[in-house]
Amino acid sequence: MEETKQTTPTAPKKVRRVGRFAFALLLIAAGVLLLIQQFVPHFDLLSIAKFAPVLLIVLGIEMLVYSARSDVQLKFDWLSLVGCAFILCVVGGASVIPLFWGYVSPAREYAQSHYQSMLQNQFYTALTADPELKAKVRNLQVYVDFNHTSSGDYTLEEVDDVYVYVELPENGYPDAVSFASDCRSIAQFCRQAGIPADRFDFTSDDNTSNGNSFSLNFLASFSDGLSDEQLAQRVSSYYSYDDTSYTxxxxxxxxxxxxxxxxxxxxxxxxxxxxxxxxxxxxxxxxxxxxxxxxxxxxxxxxxxxxxxxx
Structure with a gap:
């Protein structure tokens, strides 16, 4: 007599799509952050957007939770994952727009120009203490470059760059030492005027075919403790005749x-x-x-x- 074997039917596994929970959570977070950006002044969305990798952690937690259950079959919800990528692009773009606008804003250019004019006037006023040296200055420019855009507040801060460019007389110096001496004196007047210069560029270019040219550039603190002769070692000297330059x-x-x-x-x-x-x-x-x-x-x-x- 043959025995009939009966098999117990197994229950079908539940399908769980990984990515839906992360997508829903990201939608909520993105909506809240974008709303805050609209109504909270100076909200730094970019610093929040840096935490985007947390989304990967959420996806990993989903996989661990569902894979621990034997009655669950895992599948990736590719539509949700694509949606997550799209939302991240939207939030990332929204966080970068204020930064980009900070660099191209007319207010930024106006503020830089304002500080440049103000610092140049301070510089010329300080040079009045030495009329002979001031008369040698053919051109003096102060350049301000804002390195910060936070809060859209364009005021000169310590992290910003300030460069000073000075043109001195053509063929006005017998040697590099006398040129370096005037450069040092001008840099000292700049410091006395309270101008936070980071770098100096000096030149005594000769625009003719025959003459002497000197140039010197250094960081604001470089000349401290050096004699004129030591500073002159950094001077680049050029001597020209008939459009030919000699060192x-x-x-x-x-x-x-x-x-x-x-x-x-x-x-x-x-x-x-x-x-x-x-x-x-x-x-x-x-x-x-x-x-x-x-x-x-x-x-x-x-x-x-x-x-x-x-x-």
Missing amino acids: SKADRDNAAKADLREQVLQEYEDAHEGEYPGDEYLNQEVENRFNALFPAAPEAPAAPATPESAA
Whole structure:
């Protein structure tokens, strides 16, 4: 007699779609945050949006809870996951818009321009204490760059950048040391004026084909404790003649005198049927033309004698 085996039918597993709970939670959170942004002044949505990875934690918790149950079959709700990604993009975009507007806002440009003009006036006022030095300044610009946009409050703060650019006389310095000395003095006046400069850029560019050019840039605290000679080591020097630049004054002078010598010799020979002018005339004429091309720059005034040096 055959025995009939009876099998107990198993109950079908419940299908749980992972992502629905996270999507619903994200919808609520996004709506609340966007509403707060509209009605709460200076609300920083970007700092809240940085916690977006919490959504991954919520999804992981869903998977752990449902996978622990033997009567549940897990499936990903891809529509909910796509919805989560879309909501994150919306919230992220809404948090970045105020930041972007802070950089392009006309109010930002106006505030920077206002501070630049105000600081330049302070600087010129401070230089009035040394009229001779002030007269050497051909151009002075103070540039302000806001690094903060929080609260849309465009006031000069410690985190903002302030640069000072100064143009000094062309061919106005005999050497790099005298140029560095004036740069140091101007930087000191800037500090006395209460201008929070972060960096200085000095230049004595020569816009002609023959002349001397110096440039120097340093952070505000760099010159502290250095002598003029030490600061001059950072100066970039350029000596030009006939649109050719030389890094050494001696090289420039030798090249210029050699060229002038050829010119004088050729002119004299053409005017005197090939006759040699003589060394004395040739050297004197070359020296005269050289001095006309490169007039001597004023020497830096000597430092006043101190009681110690007088002794």
